[in-house]
Amino acid sequence: MCGIVGYIGRQEAYPILIKGLHRLEYRGYDSAGVALVNPDNVLNVYKTRGKVEDLERFCDTKDVSGTVGIAHTRWATHGEPNDINAHPHFSTNGKIAIVHNGTIENYNVLKQALIEHDCEFRSETDTEVVVKLIEYIQSTNDCSLVDAVRGALKQVVGAYAIAVVDCEDPDMIIAARKSSPLVVGIGDHETFIGSDASPIIDYTNQVVYLGDDEIAIIRRDAPLQVINNDNIPAKIDVQTLELSVSQLEKGGYPHFMLKEIFEQPNTIYDCIRGRIVNNDTEIKLSGVIDHPDRFINASRVVIVACGTSWHAGLIGGRLIENYTRIPARVEYASEFRYANPVITSSDVVIAISQSGETADTLAAIKLAKERGAFVYGVCNVVGSSIARETDSGTYIHVGPEIGVASTKAFTGQVTVLTMLALAIGQLRGTVNKSQLLEAIANIKKLPELIRETLKLNDRIEKLSRTFTYAHNFLYLGRGYNYPSALEGALKLKEISYIHAEGYPAAEMKHGPIALIDKELPTVVIAPNDDLHEKVISNIQQVKARGGSVIAIVTKGDTEIPKIADYVLEIPPVAESVSPVVVSVPLQLLAYHIAIMKGCDVDMPRNLAKSVTVE
Numbered sequence: 001m002c003g004i005v006g007y008i009g010r011q012e013a014y015p016i017l018i019k020g021l022h023r024l025e026y027r028g029y030d031s032a033g034v035a036l037v038n039p040d041n042v043l044n045v046y047k048t049r050g051k052v053e054d055l056e057r058f059c060d061t062k063d064v065s066g067t068v069g070i071a072h073t074r075w076a077t078h079g080e081p082n083d084i085n086a087h088p089h090f091s092t093n094g095k096i097a098i099v100h101n102g103t104i105e106n107y108n109v110l111k112q113a114l115i116e117h118d119c120e121f122r123s124e125t126d127t128e129v130v131v132k133l134i135e136y137i138q139s140t141n142d143c144s145l146v147d148a149v150r151g152a153l154k155q156v157v158g159a160y161a162i163a164v165v166d167c168e169d170p171d172m173i174i175a176a177r178k179s180s181p182l183v184v185g186i187g188d189h190e191t192f193i194g195s196d197a198s199p200i201i202d203y204t205n206q207v208v209y210l211g212d213d214e215i216a217i218i219r220r221d222a223p224l225q226v227i228n229n230d231n232i233p234a235k236i237d238v239q240t241l242e243l244s245v246s247q248l249e250k251g252g253y254p255h256f257m258l259k260e261i262f263e264q265p266n267t268i269y270d271c272i273r274g275r276i277v278n279n280d281t282e283i284k285l286s287g288v289i290d291h292p293d294r295f296i297n298a299s300r301v302v303i304v305a306c307g308t309s310w311h312a313g314l315i316g317g318r319l320i321e322n323y324t325r326i327p328a329r330v331e332y333a334s335e336f337r338y339a340n341p342v343i344t345s346s347d348v349v350i351a352i353s354q355s356g357e358t359a360d361t362l363a364a365i366k367l368a369k370e371r372g373a374f375v376y377g378v379c380n381v382v383g384s385s386i387a388r389e390t391d392s393g394t395y396i397h398v399g400p401e402i403g404v405a406s407t408k409a410f411t412g413q414v415t416v417l418t419m420l421a422l423a424i425g426q427l428r429g430t431v432n433k434s435q436l437l438e439a440i441a442n443i444k445k446l447p448e449l450i451r452e453t454l455k456l457n458d459r460i461e462k463l464s465r466t467f468t469y470a471h472n473f474l475y476l477g478r479g480y481n482y483p484s485a486l487e488g489a490l491k492l493k494e495i496s497y498i499h500a501e502g503y504p505a506a507e508m509k510h511g512p513i514a515l516i517d518k519e520l521p522t523v524v525i526a527p528n529d530d531l532h533e534k535v536i537s538n539i540q541q542v543k544a545r546g547g548s549v550i551a552i553v554t555k556g557d558t559e560i561p562k563i564a565d566y567v568l569e570i571p572p573v574a575e576s577v578s579p580v581v582v583s584v585p586l587q588l589l590a591y592h593i594a595i596m597k598g599c600d601v602d603m604p605r606n607l608a609k610s611v612t613v614e
């Protein structure tokens with residue numbers, strides 16, 4: 001989704017802004033632009049549809065001088081992706097420029113009012129309304145830019161992160177946010193702005209995460225000032241980033257997605273580290289330990305999330321019911337927020353989000369809090385909006401995930417949810433000692449099991465060639481691996497654009513079986529578990545109708561290789577943690593099929609990494 005970068009300091013802004021835009025590309029975008037105030041105090045705005053490289057080519061012959069500027073990658077919401085709708089947008093007098101991430105819900109009302117005051121609009125965007133409103137307030141009230149921005153934001157309904165420059169005040173950038181993320185990086189005589197820390201980390205690890213309704217006044221060679229919309233100074237909490245530049249680079253892999261798949265033995269290790277204690281006899285999650293009563297007395301757990309995180313939530317819900325005996329339900333955040341759900345103060349709501357910025361999940365959290373629930377976050381991005389909005393939580397600590405298709409975050413989420421279920425079970429006394437020890441041992445084996453499973457890469461690459469023709473895929477799984485089937489299907493469709501459906505294997509006969517023919521490959525997740533025999537019957541049903549089957553089985557399985565067309569063997573793994581291991585061949589299969597089809601796996605069409613609008 002849209003990305004914002006800003007710079008003010010002593011260096012030339014343009015190269016910093018362009019590098020920052022490249023860092024933000026992973027978020028997904030369709031156009032890019034930059035606004036710079038040059039040494040003669042002239043505002044230069046350049047923008048174009050396409051990639052950041054297109055913008056760079058466009059700027060090749062232009063004046064890109066200046067030590068203050070803002071830049072943007074746009075993911076279209078209001079108005080098609082084209083040069084005019086690209087950001088930055090600028091005032092009628094050409095002096096003020098703005099970049100924006102979010103959605104201004106009342107933009108049409110504001111636009112009509114401004115049109116009545118003879119204001120003209122160039123673009124179809126909601127963003128242009130904000131800069132024209134700032135200009136209108138400034139000219140009619142003869143006020144400072146800060147007051148004009150404050151005045152405009154008071155009239156705006158919706159979500160925004162904005163950055164504003166004015167060539168009449170070239171020593172200042174104003175940045176503000178409400179429900180869309182914005183980070184300010186504090187360097188030595190220079191200040192940076194980013195939608196996340198990735199454009200900032202090359203220069204400084206000292207950052208301030210702006211809070212909702214806060215406005216940062218960033219002056220050249222002056223301390224950062226933060227106020228709220230009522231002009232009251234806000235507390236500035238400078239934090240140190242635990243992020244390294246190497247984490248944002250491909251490190252020799254052709255794609256971030258492949259790098260992230262291969263990182264999983266280490267990311268799962270990091271995710272577990274420090275959380276299994278006392279000689280592997282206890283799970284320790286500070287987010288649970290700090291609030292024991294909320295978990296001991298919980299009458300229900302409600303999990304809210306979107307996309308892959310929702311799939312992790314489905315597994316988490318089962319684990320929680322299994323280990324804690326607390327009823328758990330799992331909701332799409334986008335449905336939950338508008339469903340008028342029954343939520344009480346004895347509920348624990350668990351919000352799962354890699355980015356920690358997903359608008360629907362954030363809205364679900366706010367609703368749950370209003371209704372008195374205790375809200376627990378499972379996030380990856382440290383300091384993200386969801387991490388800050390929740391009452392407590394656990395980071396998955398898998399490092400930055402740049403590929404749009406979530407891989408290592410999914411396995412990290414499932415691992416954390418397993419530990420969370422056990423930690424609550426310990427507290428409530430619903431898991432006995434031997435169950436706990438066995439579960440802990442199973443979790444600890446995961447990094448090694450993933451390492452072993454990654455050896456399937458070459459075989460899956462070869463196998464993938466066979467399936468680039470397919471227009472549809474079916475994924476089947478049971479129990480904990482029914483969500484794995486959903487996740488496998490999502491991975492394939494989002495990066496290869498092949499339609500895929502995930503189903504509980506036994507549900508196939510209630511409808512999807514009608515789809516089966518020799519054109520439809522079926523991926524069956526069939527490790528050795530309690531339902532193994534049943535899954536074998538499901539495979540027989542597919543084969544009896546001429547379908548081809550790719551089966552993910554436990555090494556040593558003698559039954560399924562006799563009937564499936566292709567077999568991918570994973571090492572023996574306990575049922576409750578099997579989705580973590582099973583997801584590896586599913587990720588690799590999607591990756592290689594997409595690559596064979598020539599798709600851009602890291603930045604698939606139309607998708608955004610962090611979905612900060614509804």
Ligand code: M6R
Pocket residue numbers: 306307308309310352353354355356357358361404405406407490494607608609610611
């Ligand atoms: O950052 P979040 O985990 O909240 O994101 C939720 C979904 O947008 C995300 O999982 C999406 O489905 C991914 N593209 C899946 O690979």
